[in-house]
Amino acid sequence: MSTIANDTLLRALLREPTAYTPVWLMRQAGRYLPEYNATRARAGSFLGLATDPGLATEVTLQPLERYALDAAILFSDILTVPDAMGLGLRFAPGEGPRFEHALRTEAQIRALRAPDLERLRYVFDAVSQIRRALTRDGVQRVPLIGFAGSPWTLACYMVEGQGSDDWRQTKTLMYSRPDLMHHILGVNAEAVAAYLNAQVESGAQALMLFDSWGGALADGAFQEFSLQYSRRVLQALRREHDGRRVPLILFTKGGGGWLREMSDSGADALGVDWTVNLGAARSLVGERVALQGNLDPSVLFAPPDSIAAQARAVLDAFGTIAPGQRAGHVFNLGHGISQFTPPEHVQVLVDTVHQHSRKLREPGR
Amino acid sequence: MSTIANDTLLRALLREPTAYTPVWLMRQAGRYLPEYNATRARAGSFLGLATDPGLATEVTLQPLERYALDAAILFSDILTVPDAMGLGLRFAPGEGPRFEHALRTEAQIRALRAPDLERLRYVFDAVSQIRRALTRDGVQRVPLIGFAGSPWTLACYMVEGQGSDDWRQTKTLMYSRPDLMHHILGVNAEAVAAYLNAQVESGAQALMLFDSWGGALADGAFQEFSLQYSRRVLQALRREHDGRRVPLILFTKGGGGWLREMSDSGADALGVDWTVNLGAARSLVGERVALQGNLDPSVLFAPPDSIAAQARAVLDAFGTIAPGQRAGHVFNLGHGISQFTPPEHVQVLVDTVHQHSRKLREPGR
Numbered sequence: 001m002s003t004i005a006n007d008t009l010l011r012a013l014l015r016e017p018t019a020y021t022p023v024w025l026m027r028q029a030g031r032y033l034p035e036y037n038a039t040r041a042r043a044g045s046f047l048g049l050a051t052d053p054g055l056a057t058e059v060t061l062q063p064l065e066r067y068a069l070d071a072a073i074l075f076s077d078i079l080t081v082p083d084a085m086g087l088g089l090r091f092a093p094g095e096g097p098r099f100e101h102a103l104r105t106e107a108q109i110r111a112l113r114a115p116d117l118e119r120l121r122y123v124f125d126a127v128s129q130i131r132r133a134l135t136r137d138g139v140q141r142v143p144l145i146g147f148a149g150s151p152w153t154l155a156c157y158m159v160e161g162q163g164s165d166d167w168r169q170t171k172t173l174m175y176s177r178p179d180l181m182h183h184i185l186g187v188n189a190e191a192v193a194a195y196l197n198a199q200v201e202s203g204a205q206a207l208m209l210f211d212s213w214g215g216a217l218a219d220g221a222f223q224e225f226s227l228q229y230s231r232r233v234l235q236a237l238r239r240e241h242d243g244r245r246v247p248l249i250l251f252t253k254g255g256g257g258w259l260r261e262m263s264d265s266g267a268d269a270l271g272v273d274w275t276v277n278l279g280a281a282r283s284l285v286g287e288r289v290a291l292q293g294n295l296d297p298s299v300l301f302a303p304p305d306s307i308a309a310q311a312r313a314v315l316d317a318f319g320t321i322a323p324g325q326r327a328g329h330v331f332n333l334g335h336g337i338s339q340f341t342p343p344e345h346v347q348v349l350v351d352t353v354h355q356h357s358r359k360l361r362e363p364g365r
Numbered sequence: 366m367s368t369i370a371n372d373t374l375l376r377a378l379l380r381e382p383t384a385y386t387p388v389w390l391m392r393q394a395g396r397y398l399p400e401y402n403a404t405r406a407r408a409g410s411f412l413g414l415a416t417d418p419g420l421a422t423e424v425t426l427q428p429l430e431r432y433a434l435d436a437a438i439l440f441s442d443i444l445t446v447p448d449a450m451g452l453g454l455r456f457a458p459g460e461g462p463r464f465e466h467a468l469r470t471e472a473q474i475r476a477l478r479a480p481d482l483e484r485l486r487y488v489f490d491a492v493s494q495i496r497r498a499l500t501r502d503g504v505q506r507v508p509l510i511g512f513a514g515s516p517w518t519l520a521c522y523m524v525e526g527q528g529s530d531d532w533r534q535t536k537t538l539m540y541s542r543p544d545l546m547h548h549i550l551g552v553n554a555e556a557v558a559a560y561l562n563a564q565v566e567s568g569a570q571a572l573m574l575f576d577s578w579g580g581a582l583a584d585g586a587f588q589e590f591s592l593q594y595s596r597r598v599l600q601a602l603r604r605e606h607d608g609r610r611v612p613l614i615l616f617t618k619g620g621g622g623w624l625r626e627m628s629d630s631g632a633d634a635l636g637v638d639w640t641v642n643l644g645a646a647r648s649l650v651g652e653r654v655a656l657q658g659n660l661d662p663s664v665l666f667a668p669p670d671s672i673a674a675q676a677r678a679v680l681d682a683f684g685t686i687a688p689g690q691r692a693g694h695v696f697n698l699g700h701g702i703s704q705f706t707p708p709e710h711v712q713v714l715v716d717t718v719h720q721h722s723r724k725l726r727e728p729g730r
Contacts, residue, residue: 296586299583
């Protein structure tokens with residue numbers, strides 16, 4: 001078992017005691033950082049950056065040089081998996097992702113297969129390189145989080161061919177030919193589980209499943225088409241590696257109404273967005289899972305005093321952890337950090353989370 | 366008091382017994398109907414249509430000619446109110462609404478005033494004309510619903526100047542200068558209450574407050590910046606007119622987590638989107654309010670059998686109403702109907718709702 005200087009994140013995710021609340025930010029290696037934009041310019045494109053293990057390592061570490069973050073997260077994209085299935089991922093400048101071969105016919109869907117993991121070697125190479133770059137003299141600074149999109153969220157892009165406000169093609173298929181949608185989701189679940197297990201083999205020490213579009217589904221459809229397959233992935237994952245437990249995080253954006261059902265999915269922690277009251281969420285899930293979240297990323301546009309106040313409010317909403325209580329909170333945003341965030345505001349956030357959460361743990365509170 | 370042939374909607378909203386579940390659809394007069402598109406072409410533009418009482422009356426009645434809907438809803442737009450405040454509403458072809466004079470400076474915000482209602486005369490004229498058009502030989506077919514945007518939702522467009530994924534300008538103002546945001550919201554609440562009361566004077570028989578962007582707010586911010594001002598509007602509204610109670614509906618898209626607090630706002634009914642389980646929502650709000658919703662509009666892209674099954678599932682989720690129980694359900698979509706909806710699918714939906722809900726009320730169930 002390797003040594004991690006700061007394993008606060010892993011312990012919080014496993015609901016073990018910590019001296020303070022760990023914090024990392026979704027998309028912490030991203031466009032709000034000038035050094036990220038410089039590396040991306042060298043790479044020529046987003047995909048050029050994501051598929052080059054050396055450059056992916058470089059940008060993964062950039063936010064850790066600036067801020068006292070408690071985790072690194074692999075720099076990659078959830079759509080690498082359908083790309084490896086042959087759908088042809090493209091990022092047109094100024095637009096979002098697009099697939100050249102969106103799934104539109106029954107024949108295409110029936111031909112879908114989980115990808116040869118060799119086609120995703122560049123991701124696993126990035127994971128290994130990042131692990132090495134995080135380690136000096138045998139001691140790793142902070143843990144490395146790996147991730148993937150949920151089977152449902154991948155299916156949204158695979159059927160629609162691009163992002164959407166209403167996922168019209170996707171939902172038309174789901175309501176018209178649920179058998180075909182279940183076929184896609186089954187393939188995706190198999191692919192995502194294999195992909196995440198390979199990330200663990202390569203060095204990822206915690207895993208996050210991004211169900212970015214589960215919240216677009218109706219109650220009932222969410223359980224059938226999203227949660228069922230997230231659960232299938234989570235239950236197929238390696239839970240230990242290198243002598244250490246690998247915590248699993250499930251995040252459904254807009255999934256605040258389903259937290260109780262999600263707490264039973266095999267995840268160690270649930271991500272929650274900012275519409276949720278963390279205290280109420282904690283009552284709901286009890287000691288079954290830790291919680292991750294949930295500051296509105298727009299708070300980071302405000303002046304420092306307001307950022308600090310809002311960060312403290314999130315910590316206070318989660319509340320204190322009594323001795324012996326199995327509870328864990330990982331501070332995060334409720335969505336990816338905006339490209340318009342002033343980098344110095346992130347410093348205020350990280351420092352406030354560390355300071356205020358230490359105070360909340362002082363005896364006598 | 367005028368006579369209404371079918372007042373099922375009003376009774377359901379007031380949690381009085383009904384023979385079946387009434388149904389209407391958000392944006393039922395809209396682009397999925399060829400006759401609507403023909404009228405809009407004659408009007409030349411969306412605003413031309415919305416500001417001409419005769420044409421607004423024409424399109425309001427079109428869906429009632431096709432389907433056995435239980436209500437008419439005024440054809441208009443929530444942004445008429447800020448337009449009357451002088452913000453300069455424009456609809457560029459192929460884009461959403463834009464304001465020429467978005468609120469960006471403290472001086473602009475401090476100068477904001479509730480509009481002279483004379484500038485909205487065209488709306489009140491449309492309400493009166495629709496009422497007349499709905500009535501033959503002294504008997505009105507179905508009730509007429511009036512509406513407005515919530516103070517928060519109007520503020521989103523007024524500050525941002527247009528629609529947005531993240532409401533960056535709006536939230537930056539809210540978190541940086543909450544005093545200015547509260548000033549806007551106070552003016553909006555006053556304006557919206559006066560506007561809705563004038564709709565009632567002109568003939569609207571139920572009112573709906575569309576809080577389309579309340580769900581973009583963090584827990585805490587929602588209560589302070591959205592719900593507080595929706596409540597202020599609801600409590601300033603005329604509750605009776607022409608000898609009849611005027612039911613009030615509050616709909617926060619993405620507000621499923623706040624239903625209990627919303628049930629205490631002065632609304633008679635709460636709109637809910639499709640992520641919410643209607644049975645769970647009913648348990649939560651008890652007998653305090655009726656519920657309106659909540660089919661995913663995308664269901665209407667599916668074949669008729671699937672539409673019927675999903676509509677029955679929504680009715681079943683709400684459940685039966687025991688004799689003497691104060692409960693009410695108004696069937697609707699969880700969001701506006703899509704322009705891509707096949708018109709014949711709406712027929713299937715309306716008929717299924719009426720038939721299945723009559724069955725649910727049969728004795729012995």
